[in-house]
Amino acid sequence: MSWMEWYNTLSKPDWTPAPGTISLIWQILYPIIIVSFGYVFVQTGRGKLPKTTAVPFSINLIANLCFTPILFGLRNLPLATLDILIVWTTIVWMMIVIWPRIRWVAVAQAPYLLWVSIATTLQVSIFWMNRGV
Template structure:
């Protein structure tokens, strides 16, 4: 069964966004995520930022990129739910870690945090409905 057939056969909440909407949101968020990630990395290389501040950014990027292969490749709802919670938690960690250094980077994460909060509730709902 293809990933699309698998996903379409899952029980989902009535408020589940259309896949095109989800894709559009990520097209807006990925440039923000990548720009702030590279800014933080460059500042760490220049020694303007402690390396420990980069950890949540690295963890977040890895967890974010891992979600699609976990959800649609492995078709594992439970692992995808755990992964999205890691993404969500690491966004908060990123915002706290960078706040005293570059407030604008923390504030730039707000749309990402809002979307991943919605996506987390959606993923947890889908996981629960399809146990």
């Protein structure tokens, strides 16, 4: 069965956004992520930011990129739930770390944090509703 067929068989909350909505949100967020993360990585590489500043950004990027293969490739709800919790936590960590140095980068993460908060709630709900499956 395809990943979409599998996903459609899962129990989900009534408020689950349509796939097109989720796609649109990521199309808006990814450019923000690319610019703000890129700026942090470039500034870190130039020695203008401590290397430790890039740590939460790096962890977030890896966890974000792993979510889709974990959920739809492995079809592993518990691991996908853990992964998205890491994504959420590292966004908060990034905002705290970068705020004293480059405030616009911290502010730019606000829509990302908002969406991942919703997505985390959704993923935890899906995991909980399908825990016996």
